[in-house]
Amino acid sequence: MNRSRLLPVATALVALGALSACAAPATSTEPSSSEPVTITFSSYSYGAQGTMGEGMQALLDAFADEHPEITVEPQSVPTADVLTKARTDVAAGSAPDVVQLGYSKMAEAFETLPVQSLEQLAGDEWDGHVEGINEALVQTGENDGETAALPFTVSVPALFYNADLFRAAGLDPERPPTTIDEVRAAAEAIVANGTNGAYFAIADASKSDYLTQSVINSAGGSVVSKSGDVAVDSPEAVEALGAVQALVQDGLMPAVGVEDALANFSSGQLGMFVSSTAVAGNLAQAAEGAFELRSGGFPSFGASEARPTNSGAGLIVLSTDPAVQRASWEFVKFLTSAEGYSIITEQIGYLPMRADLAEDPAFLQEYFENNDLLVPSLEQLADVAPYLAFPGENANQAVVTLQDDAVEPIVLRGADPQSTLEQVAERIREQTGQ
């Protein structure tokens, strides 16, 4: 066969290769119940750079010391791909036993994955264990009337600021901005002094809408109304996103991606960075010896009170083998215990989901006396509006649509908030069957 005949065949084979990528046979296997038990843990914190990865390793080491009979095999997964990997693993019959899953993907996971009831796995231990854990976030993990996810690495958005840039701009670092108008005013002063003003990390690569929900909630709105209808085109949503857009249009916020802005803030060239407290540990490391890093609560928009929405992840169990389920519960129980939450706070910078730990001398009292970066968020925890998921099994698709087709174009590229949100709301209604 000469080359001219080979080429069409090769072309067709390449195309078939592309086709084959979409076909995944579905089989199932039963996990082993032999002792000692080995469980798999799918996590986006494990193996991550900086304090995130180090803190997760410390958690795994502490669990291994306490439960030598249980071997945990961690699987590192990019944040945006946790649900994708879990679903493809389930389809391939190799589901991870425990998954660290972001709240923006939780509703879809409940609809499409074999998520186990943690209450049933815990049995008599349940009531005693959950006592003291943030109630609103425990309720966020409810599926069909039973808790299927416990809060794990949870954060709320906060305002981090460079106190040195505040002083240089003639601002008082003891009085961080508490409203969007004050953020604007502070940003104007900082920009006038030659550096970048403020940045809302509202359109990030992981396609989470926690900050979108936070600004809309803080303007008095909600992405989903009380009756369950999609409400991303409400006047409050238009006002909230319009206010963030105005920062960009007035040169007070750089129109760049979150990673670029984070690098800019870490190098001391950006005055304020509004983002999840998950970055607190890494920011503190970057600021050490370079500039004075401080934090404030999430700002309010308009006349409404600040109502930040939590981000981060909960823990779910997918295993169906009784022995593995027992080991998985022991693992989840440890990660959400006083000791587990203390390690998460001290080493990574997430908020402790047992608020009393902050005043407990046996756990985090000393930490909070020496580290005030999380204190404003801890104080704001009572005002947190729990993450709201769009209804149905296309919840994650709806979030990606909201972030890619509305939030990013509006905030970073000047799209009209009103018409853009109306168009995207229609699309999301179609996706969610409304």
Next chain:
Amino acid sequence: MTARLRAWPYLAPLLILLGVWVYGPAVFTVVLSFLDWNLTTPPVGVVGLDNYAALWRHPEFAQSLVQTVLYALVLLPFSTVVPLALATLLWSRPGRAAEIYRAILFLPVILAPVAVAVAWRFLLNPLQGLVNEMLGALGMPPGNWLGDPATALVVIVVITAAKVVAFNMLLYGATLASIDRRVVEAARVEGATALDVARSIVLPHVARPTVVLALLSLVLAGQWTFTNISVLTQGGPDGATDNVFYRIYTLGFTFFEIGEASAAAVVLLAGFIVVALAWGLVRRVSRAT
């Protein structure tokens, strides 16, 4: 046993592998394109041509198709002319220096694709990246290279081009190595210039591989760019860097619309079959004339 029958046992391993890994899943994909399936729960049922209709109803798919062609066209010179020029330069001056240059130019092929993409993210940081710093030093304005829909696709192409140029340069180098240097020397003795040598000896020798690489570039451009799109832009901003391969991945493994993703793959296959048939027709006509 006849000679024809005796051939089958030798062919069987390859045919079985092709059946299991290529044609079987391909047929399965065609079947899936008519179903409503989310990967983890049993298929809801046969939906006819609904998945195909959904592709055309949503503008993202058509946009990704157009941009796939755009990627191929913009990458075309980087898969043909540029590597040919580099390979010819290195071939025309053999020696240790040429070997060193060849090794340096080939480096992008052996670097981990994700690591390269992450490095580019730092270099292209619009606020403090090295690229903008260098442009500033030259008195040129900075750019938001990956965040601006007007520049993002070109940047993805340029980043991808380094690897394509390096790999095809090696292929051209292998072709050029088969040219008998005594022919070149004889031509020079007869008074041929470097341009004469390139036009009369080198180009006829590399004409066929050039056509093959050009066509492969049209077919593979979308796949070459996949990693850079995935790491750097996720198809954005405003879908400006999306292509049909990334769209299929998004539909299938971000949105879990397996039926729609399969329909997109079938449409892509149909497109490639048309290209292959057109190529065969061109060859036949050119041979007849």
